[in-house]
Structure formats: structure tokens, C-alpha cells
Amino acid sequence: MTTFPGFADPVLDGQAAFRAVLQAMSRPGLVQRLPVPPEAPPGLSPAAAALLLTLVDATTPLCLDAGAEAEAWVRFHCGAPLAEVGAADFVLNAPLRALSPGNEEEPERGATLILEVSALEEGAGWRLTGPGIEHLHRLRVAGAPEGFLADWAANRLRAPCGVDVILCAGDVIAALPRSVAIEEG
Amino acid sequence: MSGYNFAYLDESTKRMIRRAILKAVAIPGHQVPFGSREMPLPYGWGTGGIQVTAAILGPADVLKVIDQGSDDTTNAVSIRAFFRRTAGIATTESTAEASIIQTRHRIPERALREDQILVYQVPIPEPLGRLEPRIAETRRMHAMADYGLMHVKLYEDIARHGHIATSYSYPVMVNGRYLMSPSPIPAFDNPKMDRMPALQLFGAGREKRIYAVPPYTSVKSLDFDDHPFRPIRAPHACELCGSRDTYLDEVLTDDVGGRIFVCSDTDFCAERQAMKEAAE
Numbered sequence: 001m002t003t004f005p006g007f008a009d010p011v012l013d014g015q016a017a018f019r020a021v022l023q024a025m026s027r028p029g030l031v032q033r034l035p036v037p038p039e040a041p042p043g044l045s046p047a048a049a050a051l052l053l054t055l056v057d058a059t060t061p062l063c064l065d066a067g068a069e070a071e072a073w074v075r076f077h078c079g080a081p082l083a084e085v086g087a088a089d090f091v092l093n094a095p096l097r098a099l100s101p102g103n104e105e106e107p108e109r110g111a112t113l114i115l116e117v118s119a120l121e122e123g124a125g126w127r128l129t130g131p132g133i134e135h136l137h138r139l140r141v142a143g144a145p146e147g148f149l150a151d152w153a154a155n156r157l158r159a160p161c162g163v164d165v166i167l168c169a170g171d172v173i174a175a176l177p178r179s180v181a182i183e184e185g
Numbered sequence: 186m187s188g189y190n191f192a193y194l195d196e197s198t199k200r201m202i203r204r205a206i207l208k209a210v211a212i213p214g215h216q217v218p219f220g221s222r223e224m225p226l227p228y229g230w231g232t233g234g235i236q237v238t239a240a241i242l243g244p245a246d247v248l249k250v251i252d253q254g255s256d257d258t259t260n261a262v263s264i265r266a267f268f269r270r271t272a273g274i275a276t277t278e279s280t281a282e283a284s285i286i287q288t289r290h291r292i293p294e295r296a297l298r299e300d301q302i303l304v305y306q307v308p309i310p311e312p313l314g315r316l317e318p319r320i321a322e323t324r325r326m327h328a329m330a331d332y333g334l335m336h337v338k339l340y341e342d343i344a345r346h347g348h349i350a351t352s353y354s355y356p357v358m359v360n361g362r363y364l365m366s367p368s369p370i371p372a373f374d375n376p377k378m379d380r381m382p383a384l385q386l387f388g389a390g391r392e393k394r395i396y397a398v399p400p401y402t403s404v405k406s407l408d409f410d411d412h413p414f415r416p417i418r419a420p421h422a423c424e425l426c427g428s429r430d431t432y433l434d435e436v437l438t439d440d441v442g443g444r445i446f447v448c449s450d451t452d453f454c455a456e457r458q459a460m461k462e463a464a465e
Contacts, residue, residue, distance in 0.1 A: 011191050015243045018203045022241065025210045026384045026399045055207075057200050089204075104328035108208040108217040131213050131360050132399035134382075160362060164211045177211035179360065179399075 002073040004041040006053050013037075017054040021166065024175035029128040029137030031120050036171045043070035045116050047168035048092060055112070056080045056090050063088035090114060096151040101161040110178065113165045118143030120169045130180040138185060139174055141167060152182050192239040193271040198222055202240035202395070206386060209397035214359025215327070216310050221393040231264060232390030234287045234306035241302065241386070242268065242285065247275045249283035254291040254432070254449035261289075280452050290353075292374040294431050294453040297383035299400060305368045307389040310396065312356045312366040332364045335407060343412055352417050358405045359398055367404075373416040373432045378404040421446040426457035 007013035013035040020032040036046035037053065043066035044052070052074060056062050061083035064070065074080055085091055085098045092114045102110035125140025126149075144167075155162045155178060162178030176182070190196065198220070205219040224232040242248070250265045252258040256278040264287060265276040277283050280293040287304040297303060313323045316334045326332065335356055342350045355372035359365045367375060368387060378385065378398060385398040398404060408414040419433045424445040431453060433446040448454035 011196060012244065014196065014199075015191070015241075018199075019241065019243060021207065022203075022210070022384075025207050026397075055200065055204060057197055059197075059201065060204070105324045107212050107215060108205070110208075110211075112207075131402040132210075134380075134401045160212050160215060164207070177399075179211060179213060 002041060002069065002076045004069070004073050005038050006077040007035070007037050007050070010053075013050075014054050017050050021051065021054065021173065021175065024166065024173050025132075025164070025177055027132050027137070028130065028176055028180040029122070029126075029133065029139040029174055031122050031139075031172050031174050033172050041069050041073040043067035044073070044092075045168055046171045047173050048114055048116055049073075050171070051114050051166060051168065051173070052078055052080075052090070052092075060089040061087055062090045062092075063094065064092035065094075066092060092116070095145065096148065096155055096163055096165070099163045101155070101158050101163055104161060107160040107162070110162050110164065113163050115145070115165055115167050117141050117167050117169050120167055120172055120174050125185045127183040127185055128176075128180050129183075130177075132177070133180070140185070141174075142169075149182055149184060152176070156181065189271045191244075191272055192242045192268065193225075194222065194236065194239045198236075199240045202236055205395045206237065206240065206397065209386070209395050210384070210399050212363075213398055213402050214363030214365040214396060216394040216396045218393055219395050221390045224390065225267075226263070228391035229308065230260060231287070231289055231306035233388030233392075233395070234289070234304050234390075235264060235267070235388075236390060237304050237386050237388035237395060238268065238285060238287050239272075241304075242272055242274060244272070244274060246284045247277050247282055249277050249280060249286045249452075250288075251286065251291060251293070251450075251452075252289045253434075254293075255451045257451065278452055280450075290369050290371075291432070291449060292370060292377045294448070294450045295456075296377075297381060299382045301383040303381075303383050303385045305370075305385065305387045307366070307368040307387045307394070308391070309354075309369075310366055310387065310389040310392050310394040312354075312364050327363060330362060332358075332407075335364060336409075339407060339409070343409075349408065349412060349414070355414075356407050358403075358407060360402050361405075364407075365396065365398075365404075371417070371432055372406065372414075373418050375404070375406045375414070376416060380404075419446055423448045423454060423457075426454045426461060428454070428457055 040049040062080040099111040119142035354369040406414040
């Protein structure tokens, strides 16, 4: 059991959060603010909690290592079965290499990594190019795991297979679909 | 809107469609399977587009629906009424005012903006389907980016007719990787898809596929160096607004061979007529 709440309005908050994710995914590197639940359970940032409520349910195996309170919250609000990192559709905070990239005929089976970082800021830092970006987007990511950019370059080599990443910090997100190229700023 | 969940679909269906849309955006041009639901209108009436629209729609959205460019055909009118009733949202006939535009077989003439989403109703999502009926084979061909068959088809057009005789549903390459059916829009509209600032989502209800083109993504119509792609347009001016650069419909006016050409995009045509009148 958990005493921590989900969205105040599950239908409309879920819709608004999805549109923010869709905007982030179709314009990589743009920072979007999410509607968040009134109180996130210990172990989850507000944005990560909102993402799970928006995208995860009983049909999507989930891998998270965020403590018993977060697990109970996910079971109660999302009903997602917990899985090993390689078998999960959604994974919270794991090395990029460990996730399933899908296969050539079904690249959509590539998993989504929800990665909590300490801060996201537009206009400086990494240089992003690719579909969804007119010329260049810049995104400063504070607290990305060590070796993330090398892992990302390897992820891009598997195209069209690969892993898509949603970065979160506090109540904001930015997305890195597998199609985006990142250069260090 | 009592008696319905917001925008008709239940929340777990919306989540399933939303996940498919996100993967479709991450893999531009790739067809993502989804669990298409039975809708209160038959397959072929835009069930794919309606399900995509229902999954993205919010209370602040303003919805425009067009059918072959027209706002006032049965299909467009009933889909607008459907979302007014089930979501209580505002609808419009103006391209400029809309935040979501659901379309059957046209792209509006007015250039779309970054804050708009274009949702296509797609009858047949598989561009290779007429050349290779086995889905297992076409999936393999997409996996290998093996699109020689389509080039052969276009070449046979040239050998037989002297030019590429495909005037609608003209195949495109998305982001240099996936061959995609632009839904049966006229080839005239194909260039508008290339690097469009708006997000483009495609829903095929009967065939249970969703695909997408993110903003500013390359969309190239297939062609040959010596037979470049040419958008086709009837060589006339619109009878109503005089336009010479829009896509035209041929309309029969009597039973003795009388015919006129008018803009297919009714909103754009009405705007031009109003501008002309204001100028006079």
C-alpha cells in the first residue's frame, strides 16, 4: 500500500503531461514543464512520477530501483509488472547499454529510459541535431551519468533500433529520441 | 459531455495509443502497430485519425477537420461534431485558428506553424502493399531498407507513359531511411511535407498502424535524376478566387459537359475571395 497520491485529475493531467512529452519528443532538447502529482513518493522526482503515471500501465513491464515506497506507489497507481532491465519497456535510471533496443523489423520495441538528472537548461551545453530540430538545439544537462555521450553514439549506430531517453529534473523534462545526434558543447 | 470519458476513448486505450505515437515520432516514417479500437463509425471513415486525435486532444485545443480540403463535407462535419460532443472542445474551419487539424487526403494550402499538429486519416499505410501483398515480406523490406521494387514500379510508369504516372499517394522517403505512404494526398501536396514546422501524425484504423514525421524532417518524393519529381496541378485558375497556385477540384456544372475548376481547400479559397472583395 501507498499513501502517496497520483494525479489530482487523472484524465486531464495525464493528457497535459502526454502533450508535454510529445512536444519534447518531437522537438528534442526543448525543456517542457509537466503537471505533477501533489506529492511524489520518496525515491522519485516529480517529473519521473508524472511520466510513469502518463505512460506506464499493466501492459508495460517496468524496471525501477527506487526503493520500496516507490515500488508500492507504482503498483498501486500504474499496476505495472516489474521486470529485469533487459525485459522492460520502461526503465528508470539505468545504463543505456542495458536496455532492449528492439529489432530491425520492430524497432518500436526499443525501450524508453527515464533518466533523472540534476538540472536541464536550454540554450547552452550539448549541441543537438536531427529530426525535429530546425538548425540546432542546445541543452545543458547537469548530472548526466558518466560516459552517457559515448553510450549515446553507440545507441545511434544501431538505428533504426535503439533506446529513447526522457531526461527529468524536478518538474521539467527534455527528450532524446534515438534519431538525435549529440555533440559535446 | 456526460456519459463519455473525455474524448470518448478510455484511459488505457489512450495510453496505448500515446506510447505508439511517441515511438512513431522517435522512428520517423516507421509504421508502429497499435490496438485499434472499434469506433462509433465504420473503418474507412477516419477511425485511425480519430483515435490519434482523441489520444492527443486536450480541453484547450481548437480542432479543424477537413475532407479533401473541404470543411463542410459529411465526414468532416460529423468528426467535428463527435469531438464537440465527447470532449466539449472548440472547433473551427479556419486553418490559422486550429491547434489540431485532422485531414483526409489534403494538406491545407496555408503553411502550418510549429504550434499546430496535422493528423492524417490513412486508409492504406503500407506503400509497398500493391507490389508485395505479404506483410511478413514488406516488414523485411522496411527492415533492410530494400526499396528497389518501388523504383522498378516508377520506372515501369516511365517506360509505359513517358513520365511517372502517379498523381496521388506518391511514395516518399522519410529522413533518408523509411519509405512511407503520404496517405492518398495529391502528389501536389508532397513538397509541403518536407521540413514542415508542424508535427505530422498518421493513423490507420483498419490496418492498425500509426506513423509520424517530426517537425523539420526531410521528406523526399522518390524520383530519378533524369525524371525529377513534378507536383501535378490542373492548368487552370480557380473559378471563385482566381488562384493559380492552389490544388483544384474539377466540378461538373450541368449534363452537357459544363465544368469549372475551384480550390479544393475551401477555407483558403474563402479567405482569398474575401481579400479580393476587400481590395475592390
